[in-house]
Amino acid sequence: MVGKTTKKTYLQAFLYLLPALLIIFTFVIYPLIRSFYMSFFTDYNIFKHTGSGFGFVSYVKVLQSETFWKALKNTAIYTAVVVPISIIISLGIAVLLNNKLKGMKIFETLYFLPYITNVIAIGLAFRFIFHSNYGFLNYILTGLGMDPVVWLNDTKYALISLIIFGIWGGLAFKIVVFLAGLQGIDKQYYQAAKVDGASKWTVFRRITLPLLSPMIAYITVISLIGSFKVYVEVVGLFGNAGPADSAMTLVYYIYELFYSSYKPVLAAAASVIMFGIILILTFIQLALNKRNVHY
Amino acid sequence: MNNIRKIIVYTLLTIGALIMIFPFFWMITGSIKTYNEIIGNPIVWWPKKIMWENYVIASEYAPFLTYFKNTVIVSFFNTFITLFTTILAAFAFSRLEFKGRDTLFSILLSTLMVPSQMLIITNYVTIVRLDLINTLPALIIPFTASIFYIYMLRQFFNQIPHQLYLAAKVDGCSDWKYMWKIMVPNAKNALITIGLFNWIASWNAYIWPLLVTQSDEKRVLSIGLKYFSGEAGTDFELLMAAGTIVILPLLILYLFARRYIIEGVSRGGIKG
Numbered sequence: 001m002v003g004k005t006t007k008k009t010y011l012q013a014f015l016y017l018l019p020a021l022l023i024i025f026t027f028v029i030y031p032l033i034r035s036f037y038m039s040f041f042t043d044y045n046i047f048k049h050t051g052s053g054f055g056f057v058s059y060v061k062v063l064q065s066e067t068f069w070k071a072l073k074n075t076a077i078y079t080a081v082v083v084p085i086s087i088i089i090s091l092g093i094a095v096l097l098n099n100k101l102k103g104m105k106i107f108e109t110l111y112f113l114p115y116i117t118n119v120i121a122i123g124l125a126f127r128f129i130f131h132s133n134y135g136f137l138n139y140i141l142t143g144l145g146m147d148p149v150v151w152l153n154d155t156k157y158a159l160i161s162l163i164i165f166g167i168w169g170g171l172a173f174k175i176v177v178f179l180a181g182l183q184g185i186d187k188q189y190y191q192a193a194k195v196d197g198a199s200k201w202t203v204f205r206r207i208t209l210p211l212l213s214p215m216i217a218y219i220t221v222i223s224l225i226g227s228f229k230v231y232v233e234v235v236g237l238f239g240n241a242g243p244a245d246s247a248m249t250l251v252y253y254i255y256e257l258f259y260s261s262y263k264p265v266l267a268a269a270a271s272v273i274m275f276g277i278i279l280i281l282t283f284i285q286l287a288l289n290k291r292n293v294h295y
Numbered sequence: 296m297n298n299i300r301k302i303i304v305y306t307l308l309t310i311g312a313l314i315m316i317f318p319f320f321w322m323i324t325g326s327i328k329t330y331n332e333i334i335g336n337p338i339v340w341w342p343k344k345i346m347w348e349n350y351v352i353a354s355e356y357a358p359f360l361t362y363f364k365n366t367v368i369v370s371f372f373n374t375f376i377t378l379f380t381t382i383l384a385a386f387a388f389s390r391l392e393f394k395g396r397d398t399l400f401s402i403l404l405s406t407l408m409v410p411s412q413m414l415i416i417t418n419y420v421t422i423v424r425l426d427l428i429n430t431l432p433a434l435i436i437p438f439t440a441s442i443f444y445i446y447m448l449r450q451f452f453n454q455i456p457h458q459l460y461l462a463a464k465v466d467g468c469s470d471w472k473y474m475w476k477i478m479v480p481n482a483k484n485a486l487i488t489i490g491l492f493n494w495i496a497s498w499n500a501y502i503w504p505l506l507v508t509q510s511d512e513k514r515v516l517s518i519g520l521k522y523f524s525g526e527a528g529t530d531f532e533l534l535m536a537a538g539t540i541v542i543l544p545l546l547i548l549y550l551f552a553r554r555y556i557i558e559g560v561s562r563g564g565i566k567g
Contacts, residue, residue: 009393012470016387020380023440028406031417038416046420093311096304103305109553110312113319116549116556118499120517121541124524124534125322134334134531136321171315173560180561229410232501239524254412255502264416271413278410 039268046264058269068270070245071253074159078249079227081163086170087219091212093171094178095204108179115172123236126165127152130237158242165237166230174219181215182208217289224281228274231255250274322542325535326350333531349536356526356533358511359540362519369434369515370497376439377493378486384440385448386474390460400449403442415506422507433507434515438497444489451485452478488559491552498545516541 038044042053062068093111097104114122129136130151138148151161185208193203209216231251234241241248241256254274258267325333327346332339354360388400418437427433455478463473479486501517508514514522520537527533549556 009391013387013391013393013396016383016391020384020440020445023380023437024403024406024442026421027418027437028409028414028442031414031421032406032409034417035413046416047423093308096308099304101301101304107308107312108557111315112553112557112560113316113546113549115560116495116545117319118517118520118541118545120499120501120520120524121538122318122322124520124538125318125325127524128325128531128535129318129321131531134336136317136338139336139338168315168318176557176560229412235501235521239521251410251412255415258416259506268413268416271410271416275408275410275413279408282408 035268036272038265039272041265044265051265058265059273062266062270062273067245067248067253071248071250074246074248075228075230075250077159078163078166078230079224082166082170082227082230083220083223086167086174086223087216089167090171090174091178091216093175094182095208097175097179098182108176111175112172114169115176117169119169119232120236122169123165123233126161126168126237127239130161152238153243155243155246158238158246162230162233162237162242162247165233166227169233170223170226174223177215177219178212181212185211213293217285217293221282221285221289224285225278228278228281319542319546322535322538325532326539327536328532330530330532333535346532349532350540353523353527353533353536353540357519357523357537359516359519359537361512362514362516363540365431365513366498366515366517369431370494372435373438373497374490374493376435377441377444378490380440381444381448381489382474382479382486384445385452386470386478388445389449389452390474390478391470404446407442407446415503418503419506428507429509429513431513434500434504437503438500441493444493447489448482448485451482455481484555484558487552488555491548491555492559494548495545495556 038046038051039058040054040056041051042055042057044051097108097111128134132138132148132150132153135151137151142148149157151157189207189211190203193207198206229251230249234247234249234252238247241252250270251274254267254270257263257270324341326349328339328342328349329344329346332342388396422428422433422437427436459477460473463477468476499517500515501521504515504518505521508518511519520541523537524534527537
């Protein structure tokens with residue numbers, strides 16, 4: 001079947017691929033190379049494509065910037081909290097939804113709602129819920145006899161508010177994927193465990209978790225990368241980077257360099273650094289998975 | 296399962312579900328309350344009189360109808376052009392035999408790792424050079440092909456028996472005809488899922504529209520809402536009305552297309 005590729009088949013394939021490739025080359029591959037290239041210039045005119053001072057000056061500048069480290073720290077804290085907590089909660093909810101009971105489809109529909117939402121718009125709802133005087137959250141807290149919290153305008157709580165928002169928004173996707181994973185597990189395993197009289201918790205630890213481990217690994221990688229790019233959530237919740245930049249994230253920092261400070265070269269260098277961090281995180285995660293995942 | 300267990304399961308799920316939908320409920324009901332009701336203490340769960348006026352006042356502040364129209368136009372063209380380019384490319388990568396096919400596909404796949412922040416600077420320059428700044432095509436063109444969707448559709452195409460293709464070839468059916476008559480109808484569900492996700496992504500896009508549109512006439516909902524939230528300050532009922540304008544169409548879409556959206560995600564196809 002696989003004969004010589006003739007001129008005609010090449011031409012045919014070329015025509016089929018042309019529309020997609022034209023867009024992908026222009027808006028993905030070309031800018032990727034161009035951004036990487038320009039990040040090594042000290043001074044670069046993005047419109048004329050002329051630059052001077054080839055080297056690592058931009059990278060040094062980014063790495064010496066206090067804002068960069070603040071953004072990196074915030075992003076790291078956000079990721080380190082949101083990823084494990086949202087995975088544990090969503091796994092729990094998926095296990096509950098996997099019960100053969102009436103109404104589970106309705107629950108699934110409700111739990112998935114936040115996935116399709118516009119983050120800027122629902123961020124406004126959260127802004128209102130978090131409001132220190134009129135917010136629903138403080139209404140509940142004071143009702144329970146606790147002190148109200150200045151969620152969004154206090155540097156101590158801004159990142160915590162962002163984390164709560166992030167967990168809320170990140171559950172939907174994970175629940176659906178975990179539920180699909182749970183439903184894919186062969187019932188025979190559970191029947192065998194039942195015969196042996198294993199407790200529910202033992203069954204979960206010894207059967208469900210190992211069999212679900214590829215999925216947990218997949219979700220971990222995806223949400224690690226996703227959390228590291230947190231940005232729209234910040235805009236939705238604060239409209240800026242939070243009080244005294246206390247919710248400044250890495251992507252926010254990159255966009256601000258480009259959009260507000262108009263330093264495209266620094267923005268390019270910072271985005272390359274972020275890409276590097278994401279690659280390293282992914283490789284570490286994949287290496288860990290090799291040891292812990294049971295396929 | 297005994298009854299106590301059932302009660303526990305239902306109770307936990309109900310509490311969780313209430314937390315998940317509360318922001319939507321609070322936004323939508325807030326949008327029809329008066330200012331005094333929305334900041335009321337104790338809480339006012341439902342307004343005495345439904346304040347449709349909030350929507351009128353919000354639209355007087357900012358042209359939400361224009362934003363809405365722009366968003367629909369952009370989402371529409373984005374989705375349909377993407378479906379077209381995706382079908383063609385996925386077919387080529389799935390059925391056409393040419394040297395270097397798999398290498399080319401791997402190279403394209405590897406670019407999925409690249410964060411979009413790396414691309415945006417140069418893409419902005421490209422749009423300036425094409426003289427498309429502050430136009431709707433600037434919001435459409437860069438997103439009319441997606442490696443991820445090509446990858447997804449190729450998986451589906453690969454599941455369609457190859458013998459079918461060979462038989463059709465023997466019968467003298469052209470590739471073009473085979474693609475539209477056999478492959479596309481067979482992958483209908485996948486195409487609906489891709490279309491829906493593309494539509495949602497387009498509807499919710501934020502940073503790119505912020506970058507390439509400036510005037511009110513060309514703004515989409517996300518951007519209009521962002522600027523509006525800066526102006527409306529503490530008029531919560533207006534903010535909630537504006538937010539509802541953006542979210543409600545998505546909720547309605549979700550209600551009707553729930554099956555395709557959840558299926559698309561549960562196959563592990565769509566990223567989070």
